[in-house]
Amino acid sequence: MSTTGDLRSTFASEALSSFERAIDDVLTELLADGVLSSRDVDEARTRLAQKLMRFASSGRSVIQIRQLLSRALRNEQSSARHRMKCRGSSRRPAA
Numbered sequence: 001m002s003t004t005g006d007l008r009s010t011f012a013s014e015a016l017s018s019f020e021r022a023i024d025d026v027l028t029e030l031l032a033d034g035v036l037s038s039r040d041v042d043e044a045r046t047r048l049a050q051k052l053m054r055f056a057s058s059g060r061s062v063i064q065i066r067q068l069l070s071r072a073l074r075n076e077q078s079s080a081r082h083r084m085k086c087r088g089s090s091r092r093p094a095a
Contacts, residue, residue, distance in 0.1 A: 011056065019056065022066040023048045029070060035077050044073060 011019070026048060030036040036044050048069050055065045 015056070015062075018062045019052055019065070022062055022069065023052060026066060026069045026073065030073055030077075035074055047076075048073065 023045060027036070027041060027044060030044070031038065031041070051069055051072055052065055055068050060068070
């Protein structure tokens with residue numbers, strides 16, 4: 001008996017190759033735009049791969065996946081910057 005945790009998606013080698021290119025393209029774009037630093041690339045690649053598999057399993061095209069990956073990481077980085085900014089302002093003494 002299979003559970004949802006046991007389900008796996010299978011992709012052809014061409015799809016896997018296009019997924020790898022999509023991740024590389026998104027990382028290059030985010031680095032060029034200053035959204036990521038070079039020290040964040042390995043962690044970002046892992047997060048992108050995890051997100052990619054969810055998007056691809058839902059039947060999205062490679063173009064849609066690339067756009068979704070870029071937007072997802074931009075949102076994560078923006079949220080992290082906002083949290084850091086809020087933490088920093090809450091630690092300042094009251095005037």
